Amino acid sequence: MDKFDYIIAGGGASGLSLAFYLSNSSLKNAKVLIIDKDQKNKNDRTWGFWTSEQTVFESIIAYQYKNIEFISKFTNRTIPLGEYSYNVIKGIDFYRFVRSHLSMFPNFSFISESISQINDTENGAEVITNQGVYTAKWVFSSIFDEKEIVKAAASKLYLRQHFAGWVIETSKPVFDLKSVRMFDFRTPQENQMRFFYVIPHSENRALVEFTIFSENLLEKLQYETALREYISSILELDDYQIIENEFGVIPMTNFRFPSTRGKHIINIGSAAGSSKPSSGYTFARIQKHVKKIVEKLEQGKAPVISANSPxxxxxxxxxxxxxxxxxxxxxxxxxxxxxxxxxxxxxxxxxxxxxxxxxxxxxxxxxxxxxxxxxxxxxxx
Ligand SMILES: Cc1cc2nc3c(=O)[nH]c(=O)nc-3n(C[C@H](O)[C@H](O)[C@H](O)COP(=O)(O)OP(=O)(O)OC[C@H]3O[C@@H](n4cnc5c(N)ncnc54)[C@H](O)[C@@H]3O)c2cc1C
Missing domain, CATH: 1.10.260 (434 Repressor (Amino-terminal Domain))
Structure with missing residues (x-):
């Protein structure tokens, strides 16, 4: 049985952010284990967020915009962001950046194993994987079982933000690199909130994403039909290639996510309530939450902090x-x-x-x- 100061269960956005801030804190010599079932060597998502400040991830911002477009049947406007910018980070760049930074710290280690249980023990917690048992004073978990949350949130409002997107490449330069299209409602609403967003990567490449806020997911073909329709009739593009595709689901609920799962097991990420219930934006909220956790640990206090909205x-x-x-x-x-x-x-x-x-x-x-x-x-x- 291997012993650690901290185990981070799930090395995605929140797990790696926590590890990053720990390595830049007075706790940089702590013995830390990060466990993820995946190698995290694929671009499984991109994170968009706005900010008026410099972030510690400045060097891996792939795209940055100073304007947003908002298009609906009520208005069509391009809005300058002033002191803000809208930034996009690719998942793969983030995973590589944090892992490469942590490789300078021999006390931070990674394993690719599947976690089956996390249990409280008298002086800490244990993580059981398909290959072993690991213990630590504190375990931070972003492992999210949607079925469990849906059950716990039975008396609450529970919607999902579900989206499917294609990175498309066109033969001609058609995209405007100065603006991100944040909301385009020009798609049948079906009495749901449905919109597209378009993130230009270059003049002839962009991520086009169809997003719905509703209780249930659609069939794969329905997302694809809507994407095809938007690209041909709204973007007026016939000649394009699909380079990548993305699909995601983010919880949108007024369920108050528990901050802990035991005396020494702390939730982080979406599992802690870091997804804004009415918009699904999560990445920037994760940064605020895990920074506060590190501050508590530095003060020698229990790192129990709610990520839910006030x-x-x-x-x-x-x-x-x-x-x-x-x-x-x-x-x-x-x-x-x-x-x-x-x-x-x-x-x-x-x-x-x-x-x-x-x-x-x-x-x-x-x-x-x-x-x-x-x-x-x-x-x-
Ligand atoms: C496709 C997509 C696009 C998104 N885009 C945005 C965006 O633009 N802006 C924004 O603010 N938010 C966005 N989000 C929402 C949110 O920021 C992300 O979901 C974010 O990754 C959540 O971070 P997390 O740490 O909670 O979970 P994750 O990043 O999903 O990390 C959880 C980790 O746990 C691992 N894991 C799960 N189960 C086990 C197990 N049993 N054993 C071991 N490891 C396990 C997973 O492999 C994963 O690496 C997006 C979400 C998705 C899915």
Whole structure:
């Protein structure tokens, strides 16, 4: 049985971020084991996030935009981001970057094994894999069993953000590298929130992604048909090649994710509630959460910190999630009004849960009141 100070169960976005911040902290000499069932040598996702600050991952930002496009039947606008930028990091670059950084620390080790159990013990926790048992004072886990969460969230609102995307290459230069198309609602809504986003990689290459907020997933063919239709009738492209494809599901729920799974087992990542319930944006929230965990560890305190939204934002998200669930077709108008009536700083601060009550009220009062009133009453009664 191998003993460690910390075991990180799951070496994805949150696990590797935690390891990265640990290696840059006063705990850099701790004995750390990172366990993942995958080798993480494929580009299994790309992360988009906005920020007004430099990040520690600056050197691996693949694409950066200073404008976003918002297109719906209510408005068609290109919005300059001011002090913000919209950044895109490729999963594979992130995995390689963190692993290469950690290779300078002989006390950080990786194994590729499948974890079957994590149990609390008297003085720490043990991780059981298909090949062995490992113990540590603290175990941090991002392993996420959706079925378990759906069961625990039975009395809550539970939607999924599900999306399928293609990286396409065209023979002619057609994409504008200055802007990311964040929302394009020009697709049949089917009383759900459905939109496309387009992330240009070069003038003739872009990720085109079809995104839906709803309870159930579609058939594979339905995503493909919508993608094909958008590319031909909206982007007006016939001559293109599909270079890569992506599929993902992110939980969108007002279930309060537990911060721990035992006295010495701490949840991180989506498993801890780092996915914003009403938007699915997770990457930037993970960074904030795991940094706080490292601070607690440095102070010699138990690293138990909630990644869930503060109660005020939890309530706003619940009201919006309820609209998305019952009448998702209204989302095109709701999001359009938000982007028409507020400036980008106000919007990003609200979405980042940072703007303060005046900013919250400014955003909330700019939205159509009736759906929110009905949804609030519905949740109350
Ligand atoms: C395709 C896709 C695109 C996304 N795009 C964005 C985006 O643009 N912006 C954004 O903010 N968020 C995005 N997200 C949401 C979120 O940022 C990611 O899901 C993020 O990877 C979550 O981090 P995590 O650490 O919680 O989980 P992961 O990164 O999924 O890490 C969990 C790790 O646990 C490992 N694991 C699972 N089970 C076991 C087991 N039994 N034994 C050992 N290892 C195991 C997995 O292999 C994985 O490496 C996206 C999600 C997906 C799926």
């Amino acid at each position: 109660i005020k934002y939890h309530l706003y998200d619940s009201v919006l999630l309820n609209i998305l669930k019952r009448n998702g077709g209204l989302s095109e108008e709701i999001f359009s009004k938000m982007f028409i009536n507020n400036n980008i700083r106000q919007i990003f601060q609200f979405l980042d849960e940072e703007g303060g009550i005046r900013n919250d009220l400014k955003i909330i009062t700019s939205l159509p009141p009736l759906p929110f009133l009905r949804s609030t009453l519905d949740l109350l009664f």
